[in-house]
Amino acid sequence: MTGRVLVLGGTGEARRLATALVADGVDVLSSLAGRVADPLLPPGEVRIGGFGGAAGLAAWLRAHPVDAVVDATHPFATAMTASAAAAADVTGVPLLRLQRPGWSAQPGDDxxxxxxxxxxxxxxxxxxxxxxxxxxxxxxxxxxxxxxxxxxxxxxxxxxxxxxxxxxxxxxxxxxxxxxxxxxxxxxxxxxxxxxxxxxxxxxxxxxxxxxxxxxxxRRPPLPPGLPTVATVDEALTWLRGQPG
The missing domain is CATH 3.40.50 (Rossmann fold)
Structure with a gap:
């Protein structure tokens, strides 16, 4: 399992991922945007506030090395997802997008x-x-x-x-x-x-x-091209177990 993981959070999936990683003894830092006054905090270390765009996140990653980043932000948090993809590209830090599937219409829906x-x-x-x-x-x-x-x-x-x-x-x-x-x-x-x-x-x-x-x-906005993406916490855990660290 990866040694230190940055989870870009604020979603239920992010909290469940952090919970599972902490239970496995992984060093986890969850980052929340700070848009909610009293957020539900995941276990493990938490930071609140933005990074200052892609350049700011890249600088943060260089100053605070991690073995992997999991972007588990909201499906419409387009700016954060774009910043994470750009920062991972320039720093070489492995990045995974954890994004739950969208809804499917049922009989009777308009x-x-x-x-x-x-x-x-x-x-x-x-x-x-x-x-x-x-x-x-x-x-x-x-x-x-x-x-x-x-x-x-x-x-x-x-x-x-x-x-x-x-x-x-x-x-x-x-x-x-x-x-x-x-x-x-x-x-x-x-x-x-x-x-x-x-x-x-x-x-x-x-x-x-x-x-x-x-x-x-x-509709959901498109994800950055080439971004590895999974739909469940279990899939994210499997990906993390395959990363060096």
Missing amino acids: WRWVDSPEEAAEAVRGFGCVFLTTGRQGLAAFAGLTAHCLVRAVDPPEPPLPARTSVVLRRGPFGVDEELALLREHAVEVVVTKDSGGSMTEAKLAAARTLGLPVVLV
Whole structure:
């Protein structure tokens, strides 16, 4: 097993990977972006805050040598993934992308795919109440909506926001019954989300299916070419066991 591993985290997969590595006696450093005020911390050493782009991460790797990096950030954390790929390329540090699969439509789903939050905002014009679950960082794309917008987040979102916004501050995961109650309480007519994948946030999709609501999904951005990628923590552990160190 690799001697020291940097896990770029903030996801459930990153926490599970760090837990498994610490249990195996591996020296793990988990790096979190610091966008959530009270994040769920993984076991092992943790650093919070950015690196300063690809150049900053490369400089950090030279100053703090590790045997491998696992990028287990959110599927839409495009800047961090691009920086990790560029920094690994110039430093020669082995890099793996751990990214859970996207969601698959089920019978009864009314999914409408778009390529960006801006396209999602256009797709929901004309609806009376929109449930925005794209994350508080991307809400500016919806600021021009005149519909009532329901936003759920762990921390209060910053402006600009739609003029008629209701904010619910809660930390998931949420069950289907909770999601059904929320959608009914606010008379939601359409759900907007990113194709994050995983089970922790998919209950809203089941709730929308039950109520016959359309869901506007933002497609995932492409990964950097040539980046080794696995879908599960077990696959990441197998890859790490094959690295020297």
